[in-house]
Amino acid sequence: AQSVSQHNHHVILSEAASLELGCNYSYGGTVNLFWYVQYPGQHLQLLLKYFSGDPLVKGIKGFEAEFIKSKFSFNLRKPSVQWSDTAEYFCAVRNSGGSNYKLTFGKGTLLTVNP
Amino acid sequence: EPEVTQTPSHQVTQMGQEVILRCVPISNHLYFYWYRQILGQKVEFLVSFYNNEISEKSEIFDDQFSVERPDGSNFTLKIRSTKLEDSAMYFCASSTGQPSGYTFGSGTRLTVV
Numbered sequence: 628a629q630s631v632s633q634h635n636h637h638v639i640l641s642e643a644a645s646l647e648l649g650c651n652y653s654y655g656g657t658v659n660l661f662w663y664v665q666y667p668g669q670h671l672q673l674l675l676k677y678f679s680g681d682p683l684v685k686g687i688k689g690f691e692a693e694f695i696k697s698k699f700s701f702n703l704r705k706p707s708v709q710w711s712d713t714a715e716y717f718c719a720v721r722n723s724g725g726s727n728y729k730l731t732f733g734k735g736t737l738l739t740v741n742p
Numbered sequence: 743e744p745e746v747t748q749t750p751s752h753q754v755t756q757m758g759q760e761v762i763l764r765c766v767p768i769s770n771h772l773y774f775y776w777y778r779q780i781l782g783q784k785v786e787f788l789v790s791f792y793n794n795e796i797s798e799k800s801e802i803f804d805d806q807f808s809v810e811r812p813d814g815s816n817f818t819l820k821i822r823s824t825k826l827e828d829s830a831m832y833f834c835a836s837s838t839g840q841p842s843g844y845t846f847g848s849g850t851r852l853t854v855v
Contacts, residue, residue, distance in 0.1 A: 663846075670746075670848035671785070671833065717785060728773055728837050728844065729798060734784040 629654035631720050633733035640708055641741050648703040648736050650692075650718030660701040661719040661730065662692055671717065677701065678723070688712070710742045744768040746847035748834050754853045755824055763819045763850045767836030771845070774817045775835040776809065778802070779849075785833065791817065824854045 634649035652658065662674040675686025682694040692703045701718060718733040747766040755761050767774050776788040789799040791809055808820045817836075821828055834847040 671846040673844070719785075728839065729775070729787050729790055730777075730844070731787065732777075732785040 629658070629720055629722060629731045631718050631731055631733035633716075633718055633736050635736045636734070637737045637739070639739045639741065642710055643707045644740075646703070646705040646708045646712075646738070648716055648718075648738070650701045650703065650733060651699050652701065652718075652720045652731075653699060654720060654722065657723045659721045659723045660692075660694060661721070662686065662690070662701075662703050663717045663719060663732075664714045665717065665735075666714045674703070674716075708738070708740045710740050712738060713740045714738060744845070746834055746836055746845050748832075748847035748850050750850060751848065752851045752853070754855060757826060757854055758823050761821050761824055761852065763821075763832050763834075763852070765817045765819070765834030765836075765847055766815055767817055767834065768845055769815070770838065771836035772839050773797075773837040774809075774811065775837070776819045777833045777835065777846075778830040779833065780827075780830040788819070788832075821852075824852075826854050828852060829854045 630653045632651045660677040663671045664674050665671050674690050675684050675692055677684045677694045685691045690705050692701055694701050715735045715737050717735045719730040721730050749764045774791040777785050779785045787800050789803045789809055790797045806822050810818050831849045831851050833849045837844045
């Protein structure tokens with residue numbers, strides 16, 4: 628069974644600081660990888676996704692993530708965070724060969740950005 | 743932009759009561775899902791539904807749970823006899839069958855007292 632680990636439960640940064648959130652997955656086959664964001668009181672929104680090709684993917688709002696297959700990692704980065712980035716961030720994985728597109732989520736990382 | 747709509751946004755129910763959580767998926771989507779998130783824990787898969795039947799369910803989705811797509815637009819999750827540990831945020835999602843078409847609703851917060 629696949630699983631996802633997010634190393635940081637709560638990250639607190641000041642505005643303009645750089646961000647890196649860790650995500651590791653365990654699955655022996657080919658995967659699709661996702662980062663979702665959940666702003667306070669809102670639904671899960673897709674930040675970015677990796678299917679194949681260039682392992683460095685760019686998403687919305689200046690976020691990017693790098694897929695490192697040898698490390699089973701898909702870390703999320705942003706060079707300079709803003710107060711509005713305060714939210715919970717979830718890494719998710721899907722078996723790319725599966726038929727029902729079920730996602731397996733990590734526990735999430737709460738990001739607090741102080742102005 | 744099309745949305746997945748969930749109602750109600752918050753439901754409080756007494757232990758042992760039946761609840762039905764409602765979802766209206768995006769109209770051209772083919773796959774439907776329920777996920778839940780217990781406070782402070784990760785988002786967990788409950789069930790997927792395709793072609794009018796369950797395609798996969800997790801260990802959480804026991805006999806107390808059922809899903810239905812009664813009229814071609816709504817997608818419901820029923821919990822027959824709620825327990826305290828069913829308190830969670832329940833998310834509906836729908837998909838075209840491609841990961842890029844995976845859209846979540848805003849969730850229903852279920853509180854069992």
